[in-house]
Amino acid sequence: MRTYKNNKIKLYNSLHKQKEDFVPVHDGFVGMYVCGPTVYNKVHLGNCRTFLSFDIINRYLRHLGYKVRYVRNITDAGHLLDNEEDKISKQSVLEKLEPMEIVQKYTLNFHKVLELLNLLPPDIEPTATGHIIEQIELIKKLIEKEYAYVSEGSVYFNVKKYDDDGGNYGELSKRKIEDMAANTRELDGQDEKESPQDFALWKKASPEHIMRWSSPWSEGFPGWHLECTAMSTKYLGEEFDIHGGGLDLKFPHHECEIAQSKGCFNKEPVRYWLHANMLTLNGQKMSKSTGNTILPEELISGDNSFFEKPIHPMVIRFFFLQAHYRSVLDLSNDAMMAAEKGFLRLTSAIDKLRTIKPSSTSSFNVYEWVDSCYHALNDDFNTPVLISHLFDAVKLINSLDLKNETLSESDLDIFTQAIHNFFYDVLGLELLTDCLNDNDKLDQTIKVLIDLRNKARLEKDWSLSDEIRDRLAAKGIILKDGKEGTTYEIE
Template structure:
């Protein structure tokens, strides 16, 4: 490639040129949701981040196999090894089968992702559908002497592994510090060391979700699923593994240890992590009372929300920050995103109405390459958006009759907006998405404004002012231009 993509590799802690193992094929695995509750803003950020990467890699011509897992077993309430399974607990409280809980919230997750215009992955495997592969992984680690059985459960021997390899290579943690700061919990005396993690857990009598294994009737440890399913669908070595930054330790650290312990080396070439969403500097979470799910954003029903926000406003809000930076939620920030997105959409629609001139008298040169350069620099979506805002200002200057665009530049601007705003950033045009109803509504508004224009021509100021004032009261902005009038919904 003339301008190759560079991405930040969490493992090497630097930006690296992306070179697929088997070009043009790319294998990408992203940790998906644990489906025991409604999708929230924390689910939206990795989904949108890796949707951007998925879209861009495909635009570059790569054939991407994108695997995003569904955790529906083994994610325990207190930590990775102890407590009640979150889905089983929900099922017990609501007197449902665990898979009823999974299906209900998975359907709602898919609806939220569709609203956010997140493309479906190539494969969406469930942890509960890959118990055999996880048992095989545990057996391989046992055979290599880096795990041990204890009272029907199987644990990874972290200290023994660290003597040959480095446990902490992804997170930068030191095993001595971890041993000194990790306390033994009640019920974990079957472990040789408190930092050892479960590969297989023996199910207690009350545990609903259980499968037979060589060691006990039980269930796999949370960390096993991604290692087993990543290898099944992407091979022993694949290109990209992604997820939220909160998964670096212990989940992804344990994944690396499992792959090295089972096959001798890490499966993953590039580790990528998006940063967190915070509220007033605190991580969004149920325990802090600042948790807002996506449906509440879309309806405006949460007490912390000043209004409802469209899915595209949420998507734009997330993409306005670099994926590795923290995003702090506020109504002001979301309202600014809403207005910013509206400006870009207005500029895009204005391109359809602008008549080409003999020459271009605004600076729009190199816009396409500037956007490519930003994306190739670790998916810098906020810089892409800033370039589109610059272009929007130039378009508005032309729309206002203060400058002109030559035909070739007018066509180029249309193509660039279509490519970057819609195809790669994944925004949708509400006007286009609304179909015939929106089209009919627009024609009705244009008719009203033409009646107003005629009234002005006839010096019927009372009718002209009444149309304008009543539309303004209904939430429309009316702007008079040299060619008539324009409108938009505020």
């Protein structure tokens, strides 16, 4: 049986910009924190891709026998826009709802979409508003250690003091203080800071600000960066294994988390920083302002102008998995149609596996194939390589069906179990009834055409015979004539 004890994982650590052997803080246990959504609007597909990437990591670690504590937060306060306005407060005004109504509405949307895409829920899903006390206590500690200062009722992290003490602000994003100073925008509250790079730990609320809490410094609200430090350390400790999120969070959010944690606890908070890359649409960055954007519900329902038909959630999941989580992935109609075609080919073969009968000997090296699948996942969770191996399995299943290849009973059991492990448990895919029904209809239709072609050949109507073969081939359905009759394969 494969376990973490005989599978060495290498993962790409953003902090050091290289692949490293995965060695958790505590043997057999993994603590993983992933930055969750700010619930002020419907979750977008880019977020879904990020969370699905870490769903795969979570699933594979559990498959290997690790005891995983997966924490993914909900940001329901403190996430400021460029003009220092809270996203949730702004949306509450636009929709004429209480801020917590906005939070509840879009948290439910977030959960619904992730459930459609078959993501496992985290073990703990803490909220920022549920951890105000913990955040205040962290601020007190930072003030006591002189890494934070109070100004006009707000509290800021002192980046210069942190760097003077060897903190190295910018170590994750590889930015220099001088460059950050040159690119600092003029925002509200800048005159309260000792330095433009200092970031807010606590903001004094303006009279019109709706969400506010009492603190030793003012009525206000916590900084966005602080909440993740408070919640990750509470549930995973002062040092834990994996911290993940989208690439866009590397700076300033994750950079600030490192500074806060090291300032409080004087140690590196995270062993491995993992970042998922962005999702584009038709070769362009998704943007509401340009209209180049689509919501998951619109993709699933077909209510959009980008795709020729509705896309099943499992096809969307499969499409995401065809690219490595650290690669940019472009969403387009052609790419999605190709993914659907590949997914149906894969599910059809896996369904067919149930009917395969074992032989007395094996002509295929199952152990080598299983090794290649684990090797793909051990190499920084490389799902596209794993999927290529699954399509090798499709070829084998079709060959077993034609009796060109053979598997002994024990090898067939190993092969079947491995398919189940990788397809269902690790990749989180499902054999869908509607997909299989469509496959059955397609199978019966193709067999009718094969019968018509066979009749034409008997009647020496070579023109009709060739036309049937060629028109099917143009649709990716390849007919193969053999001793036991005509079979087909979908490319």
